[in-house]
Amino acid sequence: xxxxxxxxxTVDSYLAWEELQxxxxxxxxxxxxxxxxxxxxxxxxSLNMASALKQHLRRTPCQxxxxxxxxxxxxxxxxxxxxxxxxxxxxxxxxxxxxxxxxLIVEVLSDSTEAYDRGAKFSAYRHLSSxxxxxxxxxxxxxxxxxxxxxxxxxxxxxxxDEQVCxxxxxxxxxxxxxxxxxxxxxxx
Numbered sequence: 001x002x003x004x005x006x007x008x009x010t011v012d013s014y015l016a017w018e019e020l021q022x023x024x025x026x027x028x029x030x031x032x033x034x035x036x037x038x039x040x041x042x043x044x045x046s047l048n049m050a051s052a053l054k055q056h057l058r059r060t061p062c063q064x065x066x067x068x069x070x071x072x073x074x075x076x077x078x079x080x081x082x083x084x085x086x087x088x089x090x091x092x093x094x095x096x097x098x099x100x101x102x103x104l105i106v107e108v109l110s111d112s113t114e115a116y117d118r119g120a121k122f123s124a125y126r127h128l129s130s131x132x133x134x135x136x137x138x139x140x141x142x143x144x145x146x147x148x149x150x151x152x153x154x155x156x157x158x159x160x161x162d163e164q165v166c167x168x169x170x171x172x173x174x175x176x177x178x179x180x181x182x183x184x185x186x187x188x189x
Contacts, residue, residue: 007032014079015097024068027079028124035081036112038067041139041184045108046083048182049137049175053086053104056173062088062103070098071105075127083108086171089130101130103170108137122147126155132170142181 008030009017017032018025024035038046046067054064065085072079079098082105087093089101105125107117117136125131134147134155144160148169160166166175 011077011079018070018079024081026081029077038108039110042083042108042110044183045137045139045180046106048180049106049108049135050084052175052179053084053168053171053173056175057086057171060088061090062086062171063093065099065102071102072098072100073124073127074100076124078124080121080124082106087130100128102128103130104133104135104168105131106135106137108139110139133168135166135168137180139181139184142177142186144177144180 009027009032010030011027014025014027014032018027025032026035027033050064050066057064063086065087067081067083069081069085070079071082071085082102084106085099085102086104087099087102089103092099092101107113107121109117122134125134132149136145136147137143138145142161144166146158146160146166146168147155148158149155158167160177162177164177166177166180167173168175
């Protein structure tokens with residue numbers, strides 16, 4: 001991540017400034033970081049996940065959001081743009097600028113963001129009391145890691161590969177790996 005500006009932003013000034021930008025920027029403790037554009041496979045996998053979740057959640061109080069919707073982690077004084085989020089919270093459904101109570105967050109890993117998504121970003125997300133599952137999708141390894149919060153607030157990792165079916169227990173949703181990786185060409189062929 002690269003700092004977009006060497007200026008300090010308040011939350012309000014960031015939100016006003018971000019509305020005028022052509023590119024997206026994440027915000028952490030007053031600093032603003034430019035986000036690079038995603039590659040084709042990243043976009044396809046994000047869309048596959050969002051579409052599958054949306055389809056399974058029809059006629060429920062839950063809504064699926066894609067990467068243009070910001071997420072606020074107030075406890076960390078931060079705003080992020082997750083690849084996919086699902087929220088069942090009424091206050092999020094009425095939000096115009098950002099969500100604050102997702103139950104599930106999906107990040108599609110890339111070489112440039114993997115360490116950040118696994119480390120600092122996951123650390124920030126864990127401050128969201130609403131978050132039940134954090135999902136990392138690895139295109140190169142064709143795997144999905146689902147971190148689930150237990151009743152004791154511990155995080156347990158469940159790894160899905162090959163022809164398995166991913167279980168998102170907090171939503172009662174199951175998605176086949178073939179659906180998640182649909183239209184992705186196997187680079188090992």
